[in-house]
Structure formats: structure tokens, C-alpha cells
Amino acid sequence: MSETRTRPKRATIFDVAAEAGVSRGTVSRVLNGEPYVSQSAREAIEAAIDKVGYVRNTAARNLATQTSGAVALIVHEPHAVFVEDPNIGAILLGTNTALSDADYQLVSLIIDSDRDTDRVVSYLGGGFVDGAIVVSAREDDPITAALERLHIPTVLVGRPETAPELPSVSIDNRTAARDITERLVSTGRRRIGMIAAALDRDSGRDRLAGFRDALGDAFDDALVVEVPLYSFHSGQEGMRQLLRRAPDLDGIFAASDAIAAGAVDVLKEAGKRIPNDVGVVGFDDSAWALRCQPALSTVRQPAGALGARAAELVLDEIRRGERQRGVVLLPTEVVWRDSA
Amino acid sequence: MSETRTRPKRATIFDVAAEAGVSRGTVSRVLNGEPYVSQSAREAIEAAIDKVGYVRNTAARNLATQTSGAVALIVHEPHAVFVEDPNIGAILLGTNTALSDADYQLVSLIIDSDRDTDRVVSYLGGGFVDGAIVVSAREDDPITAALERLHIPTVLVGRPETAPELPSVSIDNRTAARDITERLVSTGRRRIGMIAAALDRDSGRDRLAGFRDALGDAFDDALVVEVPLYSFHSGQEGMRQLLRRAPDLDGIFAASDAIAAGAVDVLKEAGKRIPNDVGVVGFDDSAWALRCQPALSTVRQPAGALGARAAELVLDEIRRGERQRGVVLLPTEVVWRDSA
Structure with missing residues (x-):
């Protein structure tokens, strides 16, 4: 189904000069819009540019200003x-x-x-x-x-x-995480866990800090699991760990919507009803939030x-x-x- | 929280020449690895490059060969x-x-x-x-x-x-679409619809053609709806249309997994059990396939x-x-x- 051929080379400034019968320097002066080129040379060069299909090289043209656009x-x-x-x-x-x-x-x-x-x-x-x-x-x-x-x-x-x-x-990840956790607390949940992620980044650390701010004295280190990525798979892993540690959890703050979707998946498999048995909240308001069943309560970040x-x-x-x-x-x- | 300052300019070849006390042309010859530059000039230029923090401009260096890497x-x-x-x-x-x-x-x-x-x-x-x-x-x-x-x-x-x-x-979209449709037929489905998409592209047209190939004389134009995009939302729209036209459908071939996920969403809302009442197949084997509940039967394309x-x-x-x-x-x- 295939054959091989040699492709035409891209035309260079040398091809233009040869076609126009002028020096490369003259072509260069015309390309750079410099004065002191005769009208006849200019016309010959412009005709040659069209004929050989030369494309002006922006990278070259902008050398003096060192810009690329x-x-x-x-x-x-x-x-x-x-x-x-x-x-x-x-x-x-x-x-x-x-x-x-x-x-x-x-x-x-x-x-x-x-x-x-x-x-x-x-x-x-x-x-x-x-x-x-x-x-x-x-x-x-x-x-x-x-x-x-x-x-x-x-x-x-x-x-x-x-x-x-x-x-x-x-965004202010810490304040946003505190806000969504407080909203979750206000629904009457008393055993709230968190699936924290990406603690090597400010976003991950700040979301954990906001969760802790919201819970205050009720914060329990044992109810926080840490996963590497803001991903569906990490959410599944984190939720399995949390369920082993604390099967009586009634609330989850997931550090992203993809994590929340993974957590919901595992909770359903474990026979938990959402939100009746466990309330789950995410973070991002990405496309994951509306795909999830039920649709996620979350923090909208203006990506x-x-x-x-x-x-x-x-x-x-x-x-x-x-x-x-x-x-x-x-x-x-x-x-x-x-x-x- | 913010203040303004003037940033340092990026060093140019002119800065190197001034620092080394040589002409721009000499700097250029050294940068291009050309011969006929004195050892002392070469050393002065290399010291100047370090001092002013000049970065060789690849776009410029490769002008002669017209390559960028x-x-x-x-x-x-x-x-x-x-x-x-x-x-x-x-x-x-x-x-x-x-x-x-x-x-x-x-x-x-x-x-x-x-x-x-x-x-x-x-x-x-x-x-x-x-x-x-x-x-x-x-x-x-x-x-x-x-x-x-x-x-x-x-x-x-x-x-x-x-x-x-x-x-x-x-990929051979037509053959792949025929294969997955035949597999769906083999489960005993008799009223199979298709949500076709992106008919302005070969992939969209070929998937529809493969569906028609598989059904042969049983193909019914009224059971095909066309949506613009390979998206979840298009899948929801397409499924709503199909259900209005043919509430007794027992099989759906969706032109992509995202479309299939949208279709599954609408079917569940309409009280249909999957796969018991309606069998749904997708195309792609993308991340959508495993997120979907139940997990999608689909065609794996090696993206x-x-x-x-x-x-x-x-x-x-x-x-x-x-x-x-x-x-x-x-x-x-x-x-x-x-x-x-």
C-alpha cells in the first residue's frame, strides 16, 4: 500500500539568488526591507521568490530582535x-x-x-x-x-x-478546601476522611491544610490517606485503604474530582449508598464532576x-x-x- | 501582593562582541565553528559568552541547513x-x-x-x-x-x-466497526441503533459503513442518528433522539466510548437496564470504557x-x-x- 519517493527540497535564499541572478546579500537586503537595492533587482527577486516557492524564514527575519512570536x-x-x-x-x-x-x-x-x-x-x-x-x-x-x-x-x-x-x-487552595469541608460538615457528617494527593506540590499541601483548618479539634490523622496522583485510579486505591482503616466513615473529601470519582466507584462496590451512607465531595468542577453518578459536589476552579x-x-x-x-x-x- | 520591575534583557551576539572587543562577524564565525579565527580571539569570545550569559540561538545556528530539530x-x-x-x-x-x-x-x-x-x-x-x-x-x-x-x-x-x-x-475503521457490530448481533439483539458522529471525517463515515456492512438487509436507516462530536454530551443528545424514534431498541453501537458513556447515562435515566434491556458497545477503548458503569464492550484502537x-x-x-x-x-x- 505504500511506495517511496524523494521529496522536493524546501527552497532556500540561495535558490532565490540563483533564479534572480543576484547575490545572496542582495536577496537578504530585500527580505529585510533594507534600502539601496535597485528597483529592477527588487522586482527580479520578488519574481524569483514566487517562482521557486521560497518562504521567508521568520526565525531568521527576527534574529536582530531575538523574537519568535x-x-x-x-x-x-x-x-x-x-x-x-x-x-x-x-x-x-x-x-x-x-x-x-x-x-x-x-x-x-x-x-x-x-x-x-x-x-x-x-x-x-x-x-x-x-x-x-x-x-x-x-x-x-x-x-x-x-x-x-x-x-x-x-x-x-x-x-x-x-x-x-x-x-x-x-487559586487559594487552602481556603477553597476549608470551604468545601465546612459545607460537608454542615450536612451532619461526623467521621470525615480525606484522600490527599500530590503533596509534593503547593496545591496538594494546601488542600490538606484547608481540610485540617475546617475540622479543627475533630481532625484525625488516621482518616487521611495519601495517594500520588490526581487520578481516578489513585482515588480507587485511596478509598480502599480508608475503608479498611475506618469502615464507619460517613464523609470523604477527595483532593480532585477524578479522585472522587474513583472513591465513589469503590464505595458503591462496597455497598455504600451515596450520599445516604457516605457524602463525597471533590475539587475542580472538571468534566468528571457531571459524569459521576451521583453528580459531584465540588469546588469550581476556573481552569x-x-x-x-x-x-x-x-x-x-x-x-x-x-x-x-x-x-x-x-x-x-x-x-x-x-x-x- | 505584586510589584513591577524591569527584567534583564537577554544577551545578544552584539553584547558578546562588545565584551570580547571583536567584531560581530568574528563572534559569528566562532559560533558557527568556522576556521580562520585566532586562538586569542576565540578565547576572548568564549569568556565573553560565559560572562554576558549569551545563549546560542539554535534557530539562527541552523539557518544554513534550514533545520530546527x-x-x-x-x-x-x-x-x-x-x-x-x-x-x-x-x-x-x-x-x-x-x-x-x-x-x-x-x-x-x-x-x-x-x-x-x-x-x-x-x-x-x-x-x-x-x-x-x-x-x-x-x-x-x-x-x-x-x-x-x-x-x-x-x-x-x-x-x-x-x-x-x-x-x-x-486504523481500518470500517472493518473494526463491522466486527463489533457483528459481535453485538451475536448476543441476540434484533433492534440495533447507531449513534454516528463526525461524518465529515473518514473515521466517522467508515464506522457508519462498517455498521451497515454488519447488518446487511437488516439495516434500517431510521435507527441511525447523527451527532456532531465524539463527546459525552453528543452521546446524550443522540440517545434521546433514538429513544424517541424507537423506544424498543435492544442494542446500540456508539461511534466512540465518550458517546457510549453519554448513551448509557440517558438509558439509565429512562429506566433501561444495561446490558439486560439494551446492549451498548463503543469504540476506542479509551479511559471512558472502564469508567462507564457497566464497563464498555468496545474496539481497542492503539492511540x-x-x-x-x-x-x-x-x-x-x-x-x-x-x-x-x-x-x-x-x-x-x-x-x-x-x-x-
């Missing part, structure tokens, strides 16, 4: 989360829309291995992007360090404690707006050299449905 | 599908791994508006990428046309009929392998100038679970 979105997530988490798609689309409005090209780069890290650092040093947005950076993230070293305008989505110099856009705001901040720095320091916090709200 | 993955999907469809994430990760092994950088570009289309075409003409992989191209896709005009090595995932010149990697194979083909063309023509088809299999 592109901004990187760097996503640093393990496989399972990348494939499952609707927030990442929403952040990506929010960023794309804001950059597109400003006529900047979004290029997304995935970090999935140490090899990826090294190569992305070298790509970033190559002048291909004017700015970067880093999603879910870990502490001591080598990409963030490289961006600072390269003086590439950078904005974080989320806020690792080790990069206080970089501006970031986030698209996080991406858009990060794009605006990075454009401010690219275009005006102004860096906004500190954290921009976007509002969240409790969305109460049927799972608690 | 990057390959674009262009995703052309509406919002809902992009956020929901786990296949896209899996294709992306498969592509990333294969390119990473060859030390190429994957850059993902999203098309979400006409403005995006125009800007991506101009970006592709800018010398930023050496090749491109296009996912879910529509017929008469302007991006695909631009890639051909620019002589950028391109591989499609899926196969639109209007770009027969471009190599593509796909990661599709991405990896497309990357290998584009690298062949970039590095050896050899274009594989025609379609590479990867195998699928029926995965039978509990929904039918």
Missing part, C-alpha cells in the same frame, strides 16, 4: 494525569485563546522523562520562544531554573515555594481563566519588560450537587 | 473533544516518546479558530519546525494544504480523502502506537528525504466487557 506552555505531568485530567485541556485552551488574540503562537511542550527535560531546556535556549508558562511545576523544577537563567519571561500556573521570583497565577491570565502576564513582560511579581489568585466557588 | 503536532478539535477525549492525550504521548528517542522536540499547536489557522500557517512557514503530524484533519483542511505548499514533511493521523499525496497512519508510528514516518522523511506514500493501518481488536 511564540510562547511555550510546558506541561509536566505523569501519563495518567495527562490523559485523564480535563483541567489541563481547559488551561491549554484558555492560554491559546488569550495568546491568539494577541497574535502570538502557543507551542505546547510535554515533559514526560528526564530526556525530555534536557531537550526542552536546550530548545528553550534556542530562541524559539519569547516566553513560557509552566503548568504544575514541581519544587526544584529544572525547567523553571533554566527559564530564569535564560531570562525568558515566565509565569507559573500554581505556585511552588522554591521559585518566589517568578510570577504565578493560582480556562488561569491559562488566560497567565498568558496576559507573560505578554506584559514580553512586550513591556514589566514583570508582575507575586501571586495572582483567581476566585473559586463551592458547587453543591448530589454526592453530599 | 522540532516537529509540530497539529490538533484540530473543537473544545469539548479536546478537553474530553483521552485518545488525543495518548496520541500526543506516543508521538512525544518516539520523537524524544530521536532527540527531536515535539511542539503541539492547537487549532481552535480561523485566526489560529492563519497564524499556524504563518508559523509553519517560519522555519520553526522540520516536520508535522496532523491529527484529525478535516477535508479541505487549509493547514494540510499549507504544509504541502511549504514542502514540510507531513504525516496524517487518520486519512482524509482529499490529501492522497500525504502519508497517513490509521499511542498511532502517534509513535506517525513520528517514525515523519522522521524518515526529514532525515532521509524518503516519503512513504499511502496509508499504514495498525490493528484493532474487540474488547468484550459488561455493557453488552
Whole structure:
């Protein structure tokens, strides 16, 4: 079903010069819009460009200003989360829309291995992007360090404690987690557990801290399990552990909607009715929340707006050299449905 | 919480030249590894590079060969599908791994508006990428046309009929759809409907054709509804329409797992038991299949392998100038679970 052929080479500036019968330098002057080229040479070169199908090389054209018109979105997530988490798609689309409005090209780069890290650092040093947005950076993230070293305008989505110099856009995870837990308490639940995740990130730690704030003296360390990822599978694992420890639980705060969906799955298998026997609340208000049966009570986080705001901040720095320091916090709200 | 400061400018070749006390041309010769530069000038330049923090500009360094070391993955999907469809994430990760092994950088570009289309075409003409992989191209896709005009090595995932010149990697959607429908028929179902989607693409049309093949004379046009997207919401809409037309249906072939999950949701609401009253089968074996209650019987499509194979083909063309023509088809299999 297939055959092989040799593809035509892309035309270069040398092809244009040969076709027009002028020097490469003259072609270059015309491409750069410089004066002192005769009208006849200019016309010959323009005809040659059309004939050989030469495409102006933006990367080359912008060498003097060192700009590319592109901004990187760097996503640093393990496989399972990348494939499952609707927030990442929403952040990506929010960023794309804001950059597109400003006529900047979004290029997304995935970090999935140490090899990826090294190569992305070298790509970033190559002048291909004017700015970067880093999603879910870990502490001591080598990409963030490289961006600072390269003086590439950078904005974080989320806020690792080790990069206080970089501006970031986030939500107040601690307050939001306290709010949803308090709402769960107000339904009369007395034995509330938490499936905590991603404690190597600010979001994970802050959601746990907010849970503890809400429970105060009633907080019981034994009712918290820790799982690695904000994923459905991690939710199933965490819920199985919690049920073994405390079969009499009547409430669960899951650190994300995907985790909550996994927890609901295990609870149903164990014969628990939701919300009658156990009230479950999540975090994100992602596509998972409405897919879950019953629909999840959760915290809405404005994923698209996080991406858009990060794009605006990075454009401010690219275009005006102004860096906004500190954290921009976007509002969240409790969305109460049927799972608690 | 925030303050503004002026960021340091990125060092340019001019800064290096000034620091080293040599001409820009001399710096350029050293950066390009050209001979005929004195040892002392070379040392002064290397010291200056360290001191001013100059980063070699790969885009510039590779002007002569017109290469960037990057390959674009262009995703052309509406919002809902992009956020929901786990296949896209899996294709992306498969592509990333294969390119990473060859030390190429994957850059993902999203098309979400006409403005995006125009800007991506101009970006592709800018010398930023050496090749491109296009996912879910529509017929008469302007991006695909631009890639051909620019002589950028391109591989499609899926196969639109209007770009027969471009190599593509796909599955045999028609045979796979026939196989899963025949399996559903073999469970004794007699009134089988289909929720067809994305009929502007080969995948959508071929899945409908395979369904018709399997039913033969029993095919009834009235039992097919068409929805726009491979999404959960489209599945709900399609199932509502089908139930109004034929409340006695006992089988459903949904054109994707997300659609099947939406259909299951509506069927349960209507009081139908699955699989007892209605058997439902999907397509993809994506993360949706196992989330669904009951777990979906479906066709496994090798999303990661599709991405990896497309990357290998584009690298062949970039590095050896050899274009594989025609379609590479990867195998699928029926995965039978509990929904039918």
C-alpha cells in the first residue's frame, strides 16, 4: 500500500539568488526591507521568490530582535494525569485563546522523562520562544531554573515555594478546601476522611491544610490517606485503604474530582449508598464532576481563566519588560450537587 | 501582593562582541565553528559568552541547513473533544516518546479558530519546525494544504480523502466497526441503533459503513442518528433522539466510548437496564470504557502506537528525504466487557 519517493527540497535564499541572478546579500537586503537595492533587482527577486516557492524564514527575519512570536506552555505531568485530567485541556485552551488574540503562537511542550527535560531546556535556549508558562511545576523544577537563567519571561500556573521570583497565577487552595469541608460538615457528617494527593506540590499541601483548618479539634490523622496522583485510579486505591482503616466513615473529601470519582466507584462496590451512607465531595468542577453518578459536589476552579491570565502576564513582560511579581489568585466557588 | 520591575534583557551576539572587543562577524564565525579565527580571539569570545550569559540561538545556528530539530503536532478539535477525549492525550504521548528517542522536540499547536489557522500557517512557514503530524484533519483542511505548499514533511493521523499525496497512519475503521457490530448481533439483539458522529471525517463515515456492512438487509436507516462530536454530551443528545424514534431498541453501537458513556447515562435515566434491556458497545477503548458503569464492550484502537508510528514516518522523511506514500493501518481488536 505504500511506495517511496524523494521529496522536493524546501527552497532556500540561495535558490532565490540563483533564479534572480543576484547575490545572496542582495536577496537578504530585500527580505529585510533594507534600502539601496535597485528597483529592477527588487522586482527580479520578488519574481524569483514566487517562482521557486521560497518562504521567508521568520526565525531568521527576527534574529536582530531575538523574537519568535511564540510562547511555550510546558506541561509536566505523569501519563495518567495527562490523559485523564480535563483541567489541563481547559488551561491549554484558555492560554491559546488569550495568546491568539494577541497574535502570538502557543507551542505546547510535554515533559514526560528526564530526556525530555534536557531537550526542552536546550530548545528553550534556542530562541524559539519569547516566553513560557509552566503548568504544575514541581519544587526544584529544572525547567523553571533554566527559564530564569535564560531570562525568558515566565509565569507559573500554581505556585511552588522554591521559585518566589517568578510570577504565578493560582487559586487559594487552602481556603477553597476549608470551604468545601465546612459545607460537608454542615450536612451532619461526623467521621470525615480525606484522600490527599500530590503533596509534593503547593496545591496538594494546601488542600490538606484547608481540610485540617475546617475540622479543627475533630481532625484525625488516621482518616487521611495519601495517594500520588490526581487520578481516578489513585482515588480507587485511596478509598480502599480508608475503608479498611475506618469502615464507619460517613464523609470523604477527595483532593480532585477524578479522585472522587474513583472513591465513589469503590464505595458503591462496597455497598455504600451515596450520599445516604457516605457524602463525597471533590475539587475542580472538571468534566468528571457531571459524569459521576451521583453528580459531584465540588469546588469550581476556573481552569480556562488561569491559562488566560497567565498568558496576559507573560505578554506584559514580553512586550513591556514589566514583570508582575507575586501571586495572582483567581476566585473559586463551592458547587453543591448530589454526592453530599 | 505584586510589584513591577524591569527584567534583564537577554544577551545578544552584539553584547558578546562588545565584551570580547571583536567584531560581530568574528563572534559569528566562532559560533558557527568556522576556521580562520585566532586562538586569542576565540578565547576572548568564549569568556565573553560565559560572562554576558549569551545563549546560542539554535534557530539562527541552523539557518544554513534550514533545520530546527522540532516537529509540530497539529490538533484540530473543537473544545469539548479536546478537553474530553483521552485518545488525543495518548496520541500526543506516543508521538512525544518516539520523537524524544530521536532527540527531536515535539511542539503541539492547537487549532481552535480561523485566526489560529492563519497564524499556524504563518508559523509553519517560519522555519520553526522540520516536520508535522496532523491529527484529525478535516477535508479541505487549509493547514494540510499549507504544509504541502511549504514542502514540510507531513504525516496524517487518520486519512482524509482529499490529501492522497500525504502519508497517513490509521486504523481500518470500517472493518473494526463491522466486527463489533457483528459481535453485538451475536448476543441476540434484533433492534440495533447507531449513534454516528463526525461524518465529515473518514473515521466517522467508515464506522457508519462498517455498521451497515454488519447488518446487511437488516439495516434500517431510521435507527441511525447523527451527532456532531465524539463527546459525552453528543452521546446524550443522540440517545434521546433514538429513544424517541424507537423506544424498543435492544442494542446500540456508539461511534466512540465518550458517546457510549453519554448513551448509557440517558438509558439509565429512562429506566433501561444495561446490558439486560439494551446492549451498548463503543469504540476506542479509551479511559471512558472502564469508567462507564457497566464497563464498555468496545474496539481497542492503539492511540499511542498511532502517534509513535506517525513520528517514525515523519522522521524518515526529514532525515532521509524518503516519503512513504499511502496509508499504514495498525490493528484493532474487540474488547468484550459488561455493557453488552
